[in-house]
Amino acid sequence: MDAPTDEFYTVIGDGGGSLSDSRYDTAAARDLYRDMVRARRFDERAVALQRRGWMSGYPPFAGQEAAQVGAAHAMAEEDRLFPTYRSNALQIARGVPMSDILLFRRGRAEFHSDHDVPVFPQAIPIASQIPHAAGAGMAANYLDEEWASLVCFGDGATSEGDFHEGVNFAGVFDAPTVFFCENNGWAISLPSDRQTKSASIAAKADAYGIEGVRVDGNDPLAVRETVADALASAREGNPVLVEALTYRRGAHTTADDPSRYRDDDPDLPDWRIKDPIERFEAFLRSEGVLDDDAVERIRGEANDEIAAAIETAEDASLPDPDDLFDHVYAGPTGTQEKQRSELEAFLENHDPQELEFG
Ligand SMILES: Cc1ncc(C[n+]2csc(CCOP(=O)(O)OP(=O)(O)O)c2C)c(N)n1
Ligand SMILES: [Mg+2]
Structure with missing residues (x-):
């Protein structure tokens, strides 16, 4: 099988198709746009919160909304x-x-609310979530259930052993798994061509x-179609990358300064580096799907939603510092016990609810 290298699927790119070239109608396209705007507003407010010491660090995703929202809309309710x-x-x-x-x-290890979205904790160690x-896909087979797994990772993760082990297992055992790589061109300061x-x-x-x-990861219609097909294929026992x-x-995280390793004008095509929300909005306006009123309403709702979310988060107590040591290994190690007693001694003189990050 020949994987395409310089070819990729796009609907709105290449001078622009039309919505009727895609599989989705006006309402579905507007929903994609709405979720991209909700996500962007979240990202902007999260960066601002980190800057005022509200949380210790934050990895912005601005630029990747089309890829992520397109993939989310392709998933069935019970997909993991x-x-x-x-x-x-x-x-x-x-x-x-x-x-x-x-x-x-x-610092919360678990979800605070009791939402019922089947989602695993977000992985920080690169590629560890891939196996x-x-x-999980193999489990769906054993249980004779119909759902598939969708696993997210970056270009850099594909250099980790876990990527190769996970994809190999899925292939050998026909595990219903979609490996969703957001190739954003960089792994911190390392460009993809060095990866x-x-x-x-x-x-x-x-x-x-x-x-x-x-x-085309900046085209939510193309991503939604591609991932929907990949999930359908995975559910038939054919995993897809x-x-x-x-x-x-933006920066890799709020602790990073990308001007130290990359140019403002990267050597990538325009469609890839431009704002995917502006691109999709222009497309939807030209298709008559969005107008000023609709855009304003969607932005207003997104602002209200993130403001309410921040209030909910501020009303919640911070986690117990002792939680830090749970679930690291099957049981506590000597080093962990030492660290736990050092932390206890520190907290005798400091109230964790009063500590500022940053
Ligand atoms: C196992 C492991 N090694 C190193 C790191 C440090 N680290 C954090 S993000 C990152 C780069 C990941 O790049 P990529 O997979 O392209 O994802 P992106 O951050 O671009 O979304 C590295 C090396 C880590 N978190 N885990
Ligand atoms: Mg990357």
């Missing part, structure tokens, strides 16, 4: 999501409350006997 630290737009579009995501960044997702000599990320699927596809071509517009 395995996100990373950067997949917050995907979680928001899936229905995870914004306040839960904010509280995770304030988990393949294993791999492969002609594409999608090409790596070949080695494991599964299908690999490339899609999807490479969504996108770009991280």
Whole structure:
């Protein structure tokens, strides 16, 4: 099987198709746009909150909304999501409350609300979630259930052993799993062409006997179609690797300064580095799907939603510092016990609810 390298699927790119070229109607397209705006507003407010010491760090996803929201809208209700630290737009579009995501960044290990979206905790160690997702897919087979796993990761994660082990297992055991790679061009300061000599990320699927596809990751219609097809194929026992071509517009995290390692004018095509929300909005306006009133209403609702989420998060107590030591290993190690007593001694003189981050 030949994975495409310089080809990728797009609906709105290449001079622009029309909505009727896609599989989706006006309402579905407007919903995609709405979730992209909700996610962007979340991202902007989260960065601002971090800057005032509300949380210790935050990884912005601006620029990747089309990829993430497109993928979220392709998932069936019972499909399992395995996100990373950067997949917050995907979680928001899936229905995870914004306040839960904010509280995770304030140290909560578990979801605060009792939402029923089947989503695993976001992975911070790169690629560790990939074998988990393949294993979950195998579980769906054992249980004879119809759902698939969708696992998110970046271009950099494909250089980790866990990526290769996970994809290999899924291929061998026909695990219903979609490997969703957001190729945003960078792994912190390392550009994709220093990450791999492969002609594409999608090409790596070949080695494991599964299908690999490339899609315009800044076109939510194209991503939604591609991921919907990939999930359908996965549910039939054929896992798929999807490479969504996108770009991280901001810093890697709030602790990073990208001007130290990349130019403002990167060597990537315009469609990839431009704002996907502006691009999709222009498309929908030209299709008569959006006008000023609709845009204003959607933005207003997004502002209200994030404001309410921040209030909910501020009303919640901070986690017990002792939680830090739970679930790290099957049982506590000597080093952990030492760290726990050092923390206890520190907290005798400090109230954790009063501590400021940053
Ligand atoms: C196992 C592991 N090694 C190193 C790190 C440090 N680290 C955090 S993000 C990152 C780069 C990941 O790049 P990519 O997979 O492209 O995802 P992106 O951040 O671009 O979304 C690295 C090396 C980590 N979190 N986990
Ligand atoms: Mg990356």
